[in-house]
Amino acid sequence: MLAYILRRTLWSIPFLIGASFLAFVIIQAPPGDYLTTYAAKLEAAGQSVDTARLNSLRDRFGLDEPFIAQYWKWITNILRGDFGMSFEWQQPVADLVGERMLFSIILALSTILFTWAVALPVGVYSAIRKYTAGDYVVTVIGFIGLATPNFLVALTLMYFGVVYLGADVTGLFSPQYATAPWSWAKLLDLLSHLVIPVVIIGMSSTASLIRIMRANLLDELYKPYVTTARAKGLGELKLLLKYPVRLALNPFVSTIGWAFPQIISGSTIVAFVLSLPTADPLMLQALMSQDMYLAGAFILLLCILSIVGMLVSDILLAVVDPRIRYN
Template identity: 45%
Template sequence: MILLRFAFYRLLTMLMTLLLVSALIFMIINLPPGDYLSNQIEELRATGQTNSVAKAEFLRHEYALDRPIIEQYFIWIGAIPGPHGFSGLLQGDFGWSFEFDQPVADIVGQALWLTVLVNLAAVLFVYLVALPLGVIAAARSKTWVDYTSAFVGYLGLATPNFLLALILFYYGHRYFNLPIGGLMAPEFEGEPMSFDKMKSILLHLIIPTFVIGTSGAAAMMQRLRANMLDELSKPYVETARAKGVPPAKLLAKYPLRVALNPFVADIGNLLPSMISGSVLVSVVLGLQTIGPALLAALKSQDQFLAGFILLFVALLTLIGTMISDVLLMLLDPRIRYGARK
């Protein structure tokens, strides 16, 4: 009951936060002077293309870009009627991309689930690598195991993702015959999901997962190692050892459970940070994610496309934070009792 009440409260908080974030995103995108169409109008007037200027002016009116910023925002989210009535995010209309000259929904449709797939695979890689290595490094502190894991961790933190992508891009194909570029073979693009298409996607995921997840795994491994060493030095661990508790049971039942709190709390930041940090990797590896579209939209001030993608990343952050809060309540009795009080 407490957990359900807490989850409901966090859901309401998440919706209010998302509304505030959407307003901040829209205002920040519109901070530079002008927009895509007004910049285009200036270029057309400079070159004397008056016919195209009339078309651009018509589009500015059609998408309410000639109205005040506050009014544009409420039309964008669908809270007030625009030139075509109530037609915004709340009604499932994501807007029009002037850069790509097509609806935003058509651009991000397949890219969204591919982005989530790539980054979920990277998050899974981070936890599968960081959890055992961090625990082993702490349990074997000041041995060759600890020094080796520390060296690997620092190497992962110091190597830029795009450089690691280029290295694996070449050697992965040359020595392991891994596919180059994209997230699936060209013949499967636009086709319905099948076993062969899923197999192609999984093969193409190997390099992006390793590249995107390496730095996150290295940082999380070092953090878990530090937390474990702090817990292993506390008196209750010495007491458990003196009572003859087996080492494996001692690690799993007491220090690891406490040290996992920051590990679980990182879920909220890990997924969105990977999405934002994988933009350059997506360009280098030619991945069909929202990264290249976001980069193009920000450069050209394509506000509807950039706004939707940034709002999607913010939504992932809030969902991840909510999941981490619920897991922390399940993991740590002190948080449950604090919520009850």
């Protein structure tokens, strides 16, 4: 088991290197650069463009250097802890990214825990009570959850909260805690505000995992080993949890790798609707303005989260299913 974990960890290193190069390719792919976009905005607003100043800034930021030279400068600075300066905000990228990525990770972790806490028991119930009224109710609710866009749910909850409850459901903090230093009261306020975005963002993934859990468990419940264990007198609950449920858990564990970046990058519209101070709105703005150091930092961190998530997922799969580690 230890050898498997070590081997899998070492394999993550070349993936990290490839992810950093791919992130830089993505932010450099659109034609032009930040200064090109900036000049176009000035022209659209009817203002004059100082070509000499643009060329001076281009030389200062090294935008005329070859692609490989720019990548090497970027990645070596990141290894030293310097993510560069944001062109648009004129602030260190680390200061802009840090707190927003922290909130995004907290939101993603909370969404995953919510998804598992709901999908696992509901999926098991739906499988062992198949074709009953409860199973049909779960199926209908699941299909509604899959078919309803999460931003539409966010807009509906905002309207309901403001019109009928007189409460603002946007943001992650109450006004008095938005700029306050961290304390237990601020942490509790954050947890109370996490409920609505977690339910909205996790609704479709919860519905999907319920269907997956139901299908996988139904495949396991009628296999010979379950019949044999039941014939030997093993209790129904112990039998269910020890064998078929454990094997049906594989999809839950294997989704960790893509769940983090999918939740962070896939909740952009919800973040705009609910005014969440997460990474999504700032990353979208950085991509649109071609603020390459800021956008590159977000994309690189999402790639790292994916690789680390896949590593954790593979290790947990080896723990849950011994057949994987023996390979």
